Amino acid sequence: xxxxxxxxxxxxxxxxxxxxxxxxxxxxxxxxxxxxxxxxxxxxxxxxxxxxxxxxxxxxxxxxxxxxxxxxxxxxxxxxxxxxxxxxxxxxxxxxxxxxxxxxxxxxxxxxxxxxxxxxxxxxxxxxxxxxxxxxxxxxxxxxxxxxxxxxxxxxxxxxxxxxxxxxxxxxxxxxxxxxxxxxxxxxx
Amino acid sequence: xxxxxxxxxxxxxxxxxxxxxxxxxxxxxxxxxxxxxxxxxxxxxxxxxxxxxxxxxxxxxxxxxxxxxxxxxxxxxxxxxxxxxxxxxxxxxxxxxxxxxxxxxxxxxxxxxxxxxxxxxxxxxxxxxxxxxxxxxxxxxxxxxxxxxxxxxxxxxxxxxxxxxxxxxxxxxxxxxxxxxxxxxxxxxxxxxxxxxxxxxxxxxxxxxxxxxxxxxxxxxxxxxxxxxxxxxxxxxxxxxxxxxxxxxxxxxxxxxxxxxxxxxxxxxxxxxxxxxxxxxxxxxxxxxxxxxxxxxxxxxxxxxxxxxxxxxxxxxxxxxxxxxxxxxxxxxxxxxxxxxxxxxxxxxxxxxxxxxxxxxxxxxxxxxxxxxxxxxxxxxxxxxxxxxxxxxxxxxxxxxxxxxxxxxxxxxxxxxxxxxxxxxxxxxxxxxxxxxxxxxxxxxxxxxxxxxxxxxxx
Numbered sequence: 001x002x003x004x005x006x007x008x009x010x011x012x013x014x015x016x017x018x019x020x021x022x023x024x025x026x027x028x029x030x031x032x033x034x035x036x037x038x039x040x041x042x043x044x045x046x047x048x049x050x051x052x053x054x055x056x057x058x059x060x061x062x063x064x065x066x067x068x069x070x071x072x073x074x075x076x077x078x079x080x081x082x083x084x085x086x087x088x089x090x091x092x093x094x095x096x097x098x099x100x101x102x103x104x105x106x107x108x109x110x111x112x113x114x115x116x117x118x119x120x121x122x123x124x125x126x127x128x129x130x131x132x133x134x135x136x137x138x139x140x141x142x143x144x145x146x147x148x149x150x151x152x153x154x155x156x157x158x159x160x161x162x163x164x165x166x167x168x169x170x171x172x173x174x175x176x177x178x179x180x181x182x183x184x185x186x187x188x189x
Numbered sequence: 190x191x192x193x194x195x196x197x198x199x200x201x202x203x204x205x206x207x208x209x210x211x212x213x214x215x216x217x218x219x220x221x222x223x224x225x226x227x228x229x230x231x232x233x234x235x236x237x238x239x240x241x242x243x244x245x246x247x248x249x250x251x252x253x254x255x256x257x258x259x260x261x262x263x264x265x266x267x268x269x270x271x272x273x274x275x276x277x278x279x280x281x282x283x284x285x286x287x288x289x290x291x292x293x294x295x296x297x298x299x300x301x302x303x304x305x306x307x308x309x310x311x312x313x314x315x316x317x318x319x320x321x322x323x324x325x326x327x328x329x330x331x332x333x334x335x336x337x338x339x340x341x342x343x344x345x346x347x348x349x350x351x352x353x354x355x356x357x358x359x360x361x362x363x364x365x366x367x368x369x370x371x372x373x374x375x376x377x378x379x380x381x382x383x384x385x386x387x388x389x390x391x392x393x394x395x396x397x398x399x400x401x402x403x404x405x406x407x408x409x410x411x412x413x414x415x416x417x418x419x420x421x422x423x424x425x426x427x428x429x430x431x432x433x434x435x436x437x438x439x440x441x442x443x444x445x446x447x448x449x450x451x452x453x454x455x456x457x458x459x460x461x462x463x464x465x466x467x468x469x470x471x472x473x474x475x476x477x478x479x480x481x482x483x484x485x486x487x488x489x490x491x492x493x494x495x496x497x498x499x500x501x502x503x504x505x506x507x508x509x510x511x512x513x514x515x516x517x518x519x520x521x522x523x524x525x526x527x528x529x530x531x532x533x534x535x536x537x538x539x540x541x542x543x544x545x546x547x548x549x550x551x552x553x554x555x556x557x558x559x560x561x562x563x564x565x566x567x568x569x570x571x572x573x574x575x576x577x578x579x580x581x582x583x584x585x586x587x588x589x590x591x592x593x594x595x596x597x598x599x600x601x602x603x604x605x606x607x608x609x610x611x612x613x614x615x616x617x618x619x620x621x622x623x624x625x626x627x628x629x630x631x632x633x634x635x636x637x638x639x640x641x642x643x644x645x646x647x648x
Contacts, residue, residue, distance in 0.1 A: 039401040040403060040406065041209065041378075041401060041630065042630045042637075043406040043409070043410050044406075047403050051403060056408045056412075058408050058412050058415060059414070059415055062412075066419075080344075080346070081343075081347070084343065085342065085343040087347075099346065100346050100347075102355065102356060103352065105426055106356050106358075107359075109359055109419050109422070110358075110359045113362070113367075116415045117412070119408065120370065120405075120409055120412045123405075124402075124405030124406075124408045124409060125405065126399065126405065127398060128398045129397075129398040131400050133400055139400065140381035143378040143401055144209060144210055144213055144378065144381070144382075145209035145633070
């Protein structure tokens with residue numbers, strides 16, 4: 001590891017216990033950090049509140065997209081069946097909306113589902129394969145059974161000593177530098 | 190934590206104590222080890238069976254739908270039977286992953302991933318049949334999907350067959366996204382456990398850079414809840430819409446309002462039977478008996494018995510309404526089902542779906558693999574015959590006695606059915622080998638609450 005050139009981009013504190021992580025997250029937020037994050041193997045109850053993360057808009061936007069899908073379905077079926085390509089069957093009304101209800105429902109679900117999936121990728125910032133957690137060797141621990149708080153050096157409040165002191169004060173016994181390799185090409189593999 | 194409440198707690202999710210790392214080791218063992226001889230033999234057998242499908246499809250495409258046993262009056266043969274059968278199989282997966290999630294049934298964690306995968310493969314198999322039933326499947330997408338075209342010809346949105354396109358298409362896509370969303374954190378674990386660079390690359394690619402960041406988890410959790418909320422009405426709608434294919438027509442025996450709930454209950458019934466059938470083999474093959482416990486089988490069998498009663502009620506009610514409704518043709522069709530030329534199929538259905546599952550009332554039967562296994566196998570058979578009875582017996586005796594006929598499936602029909610099973614089982618085997626078949630992420634969170642692997646000394 002050490003033969004590759006790297007720079008320090010922050011400090012990470014690792015915890016064995018999720019409740020210790022939640023308590024520490026409260027301390028970090030109170031200390032005024034803005035560019036920091038917690039990494040956990042599974043969603044930890046109460047961590048959002050501790051970190052001060054606002055309610056995710058995924059649900060609301062997803063529902064709105066569902067209604068957009070409903071509108072699309074009403075427009076699609078109505079316009080095609082009643083105006084653009086009217087099919088007369090047994091004298092039934094052309095805009096027979098009752099018969100289109102299955103399509104309304106399915107497009108509601110489809111639009112909402114696709115939007116929700118897209119939002120997880122966009123807001124959760126997925127699709128970025130590179131992470132200093134890989135370079136620091138912390139990733140295998142947080143995807144298995146440990147919990148990490150990462151304080152980034154780009155934070156205006158950041159200073160190496162203060163960050164370490166803060167983590168130590170929260171009871172963290174495993175504090176490590178967060179490093180990032182200069183040459184990125186081989187770092188991922 | 191007072192001792193008094195302990196008796197009210199459900200049975201443990203996992204037998205014995207297990208740490209998150211041991212859980213990872215157990216679940217990822219089949220993913221990370223070289224395929225065993227057993228697995229290779231199994232996959233070559235199912236792969237060989239799966240080959241029947243392209244062979245029979247080639248015969249269908251080269252020679253036309255005439256290679257199938259369909260004709261007047263039975264225009265829908267085994268292809269539609271298989272379509273309904275496979276769509277139904279998928280329903281258990283969505284029920285487990287969505288409805289049981291909303292009801293906070295923690296035990297679903299052990300079997301949800303596998304059942305969801307089963308859903309996707311079953312829907313894939315189901316889609317093949319109507320696609321090839323169109324006769325020219327390479328043109329089917331132009332017929333099925335409304336797209337702007339020069340001919341200015343569009344679909345009839347009043348047709349249940351067009352509803353099916355939207356329902357099954359949406360269902361397949363949503364199920365896939367739900368499944369993949371659940372997989373992402375587990376794929377990240379697979380990536381970080383991988384030793385070989387190629388494995389690390391593939392799992393890394395699939396896990397889309399997941400780092401367990403809580404700023405991602407917050408959206409992830411909301412999205413998971415949204416998918417559960419969307420999938421719950423979706424799963425109920427899909428088989429309802431499939432049942433409209435029949436119920437909206439005027440054929441005696443099809444034109445009944447009981448069809449949507451009857452189909453949905455039957456779908457969940459057959460789906461759970463299939464999950465139980467396969468998961469018993471899975472947990473034995475991959476040594477996951479402490480994670481997928483007898484308790485899981487017990488709970489699944491309870492759902493099987495409930496849905497068996499619903500299906501039995503529907504069978505009885507169909508007969509009652511045929512008599513009570515007083516329509517001569519309707520009465521005849523139902524008498525013909527029970528005593529006509531296809532009576533053997535009808536009674537196979539009743540015995541497998543209603544009579545035999547009653548044994549599951551006995552706790553010992555529910556919890557014993559040896560005793561429950563023949564029952565769930567028979568349910569799979571019975572539910573296939575249910576669709577056979579619905580499709581074939583109604584069509585072969587319609588309103589006009591001069592057009593009555595019999596339906597005899599050809600070898601192509603049977604080959605397609607057997608081949609679709611081969612495809613399904615091959616997918617299942619590949620899934621178990623390459624992806625974590627239990628959601629370790631959810632399991633770890635559940636472990637925390639049930640056995641407090643962490644933090645017991647901190648509190």
